[in-house]
Amino acid sequence: MRIVAFTHSLASCWNHGNAHFLRGVLRALIADGHAVEAYEPEGAWSLDNLLRDRGPAGLDAYRAAYPELSSQTCARAEEAVERAVGADLVIAHEWNAPDLIAALGRARKNGRFGTLLFHDTHHRAVSAPDEMAAFDLSGYDGVLAFGEALAQVYRAQGWDGRAYVWHEAADTRLFRPPAEEGERAGLVWIGNWGDGERTRELETFLFRPAQAAGLSLDIYGVRYPDEALATLTRHGARYHGWAPNAVAPSLFARALATVHVPRRFYVEALPGIPTIRVFEALACGIPLVTAPWEDAEGLFTPGEDYLVARDGAEMERHLRALAHDPALRRALAARGLATIRARHTCRHRAAELLAIAASLAAPDAAPRFRRQA
Numbered sequence: 001m002r003i004v005a006f007t008h009s010l011a012s013c014w015n016h017g018n019a020h021f022l023r024g025v026l027r028a029l030i031a032d033g034h035a036v037e038a039y040e041p042e043g044a045w046s047l048d049n050l051l052r053d054r055g056p057a058g059l060d061a062y063r064a065a066y067p068e069l070s071s072q073t074c075a076r077a078e079e080a081v082e083r084a085v086g087a088d089l090v091i092a093h094e095w096n097a098p099d100l101i102a103a104l105g106r107a108r109k110n111g112r113f114g115t116l117l118f119h120d121t122h123h124r125a126v127s128a129p130d131e132m133a134a135f136d137l138s139g140y141d142g143v144l145a146f147g148e149a150l151a152q153v154y155r156a157q158g159w160d161g162r163a164y165v166w167h168e169a170a171d172t173r174l175f176r177p178p179a180e181e182g183e184r185a186g187l188v189w190i191g192n193w194g195d196g197e198r199t200r201e202l203e204t205f206l207f208r209p210a211q212a213a214g215l216s217l218d219i220y221g222v223r224y225p226d227e228a229l230a231t232l233t234r235h236g237a238r239y240h241g242w243a244p245n246a247v248a249p250s251l252f253a254r255a256l257a258t259v260h261v262p263r264r265f266y267v268e269a270l271p272g273i274p275t276i277r278v279f280e281a282l283a284c285g286i287p288l289v290t291a292p293w294e295d296a297e298g299l300f301t302p303g304e305d306y307l308v309a310r311d312g313a314e315m316e317r318h319l320r321a322l323a324h325d326p327a328l329r330r331a332l333a334a335r336g337l338a339t340i341r342a343r344h345t346c347r348h349r350a351a352e353l354l355a356i357a358a359s360l361a362a363p364d365a366a367p368r369f370r371r372q373a
């Protein structure tokens with residue numbers, strides 16, 4: 001099968017979490033014998049920022065970890081369409097420009113390639129619906145939504161029967177426990193400051209509890225304004241800036257535990273959608289404590305795969321327990337890892353994708369998108 005993916009960037013994971021998942025899925029498809037191509041626009045925002053931040057060396061970790069992957073740039077939508085001609089399956093991520101999304105839809109209507117899917121891994125469908133309305137999806141066969149709550153948004157817009165839940169997952173060829181356990185100490189948190197979507201939550205569930213529990217805290221991520229850096233300093237956290245996603249397993253391997261603090265949209269408007277860091281942390285066998293988050297789809301078993309803190313005081317208690325109870329750490333790490341390996345790897349998601357594509361290619365497949373009146 002020839003599969004073509006249009007991503008914002010495969011090469012750069014600078015403030016671009018979808019690159020983590022896409023890399024793992026594409027190389028799982030390659031390992032299964034499929035012909036895979038990836039394209040990204042010239043001047044991709046994430047890649048430009050990475051090169052400004054770290055220079056060309058910022059790509060070294062990705063290239064070393066994923067030697068079988070590469071991507072090409074396209075300057076114009078028409079050029080991108082030509083690259084996709086004849087493909088069996090085309091996937092376009094929602095970080096692409098509206099003109100590219102529309103051009104691919106027109107090409108699909110004209111039969112220039114096979115199944116066409118729109119891949120949404122963000123909260124803009126509820127936080128910025130006007131932006132999403134700019135996408136013409138009339139030529140698309142279906143939508144891949146990274147959670148049931150987001151799929152329901154698309155179904156309400158006329159995609160009933162064609163909005164598929166396709167969760168993110170861990171690339172377990174990269175994200176795995178260390179071959180040999182070394183010394184572990186303190187907490188590590190890998191995440192971007194963002195746009196103020198969880199500022200209060202980070203202070204309540206990460207900075208203050210870590211300091212109160214007497215645990216060192218190492219922070220990796222980007223887009224931390226001066227006031228955020230001042231907050232880290234006030235709480236004694238060490239800020240290290242951007243880290244390539246490919247080195248995240250080595251960062252997890254040095255810490256006792258990590259914390260998940262979901263963005264507000266994934267607690268209130270799109271409940272039940274974990275970020276990819278949850279999958280990646282558990283795949284690395286590190287104990288995880290999460291701020292309040294409703295696992296509405298039953299992806300995990302709260303209290304067994306990870307601990308849940310309902311408030312800052314409970315987070316502090318959990319962190320103290322993990323610091324002083326090696327047996328608790330081992331139990332959480334083992335259970336979380338087992339759950340990932342059983343259900344939430346990129347190989348699982350690659351198989352799910354192929355099943356979705358096969359169902360859409362079936363002779364009795366239902367009509368495509370029907371706009372609601």
